[in-house]
Amino acid sequence: MPATASPDFARRAAEADDRAAAWCLERGLLPDRETEECFRLARFGALAAHTCPSADDAALAVLGTWLGWFFLLDDHLDGHLDSQAPEDGAGLLTAIGDALRTGRTDHGSPFVAAFLDLWSAPGPGSGPAEPFRPRFARHLDEYLAALVRENAERRSGRPPGEAEYIALRRITGAIRESLDGADHLAGCSLPDELYDHPWHQSLLDAASDVINWTNDLASWRKELDGGEVHNLVLVVARTRGLDHRAAEAEVARRIAVRAEEFEALAAVPPDPRLARRAVALRDWMTGFRAWLAETARYLTDPQQPALS
Structure with a gap:
């Protein structure tokens, strides 16, 4: 599955990396030098450039910021999901959902204010926010429920079986939320009748599996x-x-099988707009794989790439 080349990739990725880091610093999401260094080495601007190669520079910079915000949120929740404080764990995700629905900014966490900043003023070339709010809010609720379930399994010492894990991973991997943000920033979110179409949901599942399982390999x-x-x-x-x-x-064998299943589906789109969606999802799969070869996010040994 060949990757789509992004024009002037090195410059665009570096600028998007710098924009994401500066934005997160300004909003208090990188509280110390170690967190900032890890964020910069992760290269979320490069992830945006790889997965959305046709985006213009302005949209790319904001998309890198969006992805950086979501990865930081995921990392924060890893260490705070059991917290009863309203600014942490389940309380934080609930507050983000409330902010999305109501526009309230009085929550104590910088993640909430930063989210509203991104959502309400996403940058040049974006579409109106309102039609996409219910979809993202629904996905956020599902993400919270899946994280709570995963955390309960971790605490109980009962690891998941294969089928159970695969279903859960499609949600905890946050691919749908990432795509919601990308669609919103580009102003190209699908209408509900196409988004909820069984063909599109099957295509999303296949793409999510390829991305999440490749992430697991790394x-x-x-x-x-x-x-x-x-x-x-x-x-x-x-x-x-x-x-x-x-x-x-x-796992590598299964990824290859799911990629073939994706291509079989992509060959028979029921609507021209869904044909374009298949192209975008293919860019996400190949772009994510390319990013894993560059990012330091999953390294345990600086001399050994996370994904060979």
């Missing part, structure tokens, strides 16, 4: 070191009695 060593069990490589190794190298090969 991150399993780091997650194993941290005691995590929610990773397809680790799930396959445990449920099938395989060593990690064999489990990696099995």
Whole structure:
């Protein structure tokens, strides 16, 4: 599955990286030098440039900021999901959902104010926010419920089975939320009758699986070191009695199968607008793979790439 070349990629990615870091610093999302350095090395602007190669410079800069905000939120929730404080854990996601629905900005977390800043003033070339709010709010609610379930499994010591993990990963991977943001910023969100079409939902599932499982291939060593069990490589190794190298090969095989299933679906779109959607999702799959070869986000050894 060849990647779409982004014109003048190096410059555009570097500028989007710098814009995302500056924006997050201004809004208090990078509270110390270590967090800032990790954020810069992750290169979320480059992720935007890889996954949306046809976006103009202004849209690319804002998309990199959006992706950076979401990854920072996900990292924050990893350490605070059990917190009862309203600015943390479930309270934080609930506040973001409330802010989305009501426009309230009186929550104490910088994540809420930063989100409203992105959502209400996304930048040049964007469309109106209002039609897309219910969809993102629904996805955010599903994301919260999935994180709570994942956390309960982690605390109970009961790791998920393969089918259970795959269904949960489609939600915790936050691909739909990332696409909501990209659609919103580009002003090209699908109407509900196309978004909810069974063909499109099947295509989204296939693309999400390819992206999330590729992410699992890159991150399993780091997650194993941290005691995590929610990773397809680790799930396959445990449920099938395989060593990690064999489990990696099995996950890679499944990714190839899902990519073929994606292409089979993409070849028969029921509407021209969904044909364009298939192109965009293909860019996300190939672009995410290219970003994993560059980012330092999942490295456990600086001399060893996370994804070979």
